[in-house]
Amino acid sequence: MSTTSSAKVTWDADVCVHAGNCVKGLPGVFKVGTEGLEIHQDAASEDEVRAVVASCPSGALQYED
Numbered sequence: 001m002s003t004t005s006s007a008k009v010t011w012d013a014d015v016c017v018h019a020g021n022c023v024k025g026l027p028g029v030f031k032v033g034t035e036g037l038e039i040h041q042d043a044a045s046e047d048e049v050r051a052v053v054a055s056c057p058s059g060a061l062q063y064e065d
């Protein structure tokens with residue numbers, strides 16, 4: 001059985017340049033909410049989330065230790 005044991009993705013509002021790669025890439029995971037970006041990490045596979053984190057041009061998306 002597979003589990004989603006991956007590290008949590010975090011978002012830094014001060015770093016984000018609103019390029020939109022995340023919300024366009026995985027709209028089920030990255031959603032713009034009232035307090036900024038909401039991350040529903042379990043809505044996609046770890047590989048899919050990892051690819052979008054890697055595509056973030058500003059480094060606002062990071063994996064927490």
Ligand code: SF4
Pocket residue numbers: 011015016017018019020021022023055056057058059060061
């Ligand atoms: S991909 Fe990165 S820079 Fe672009 S909106 Fe998402 S968090 Fe911000």
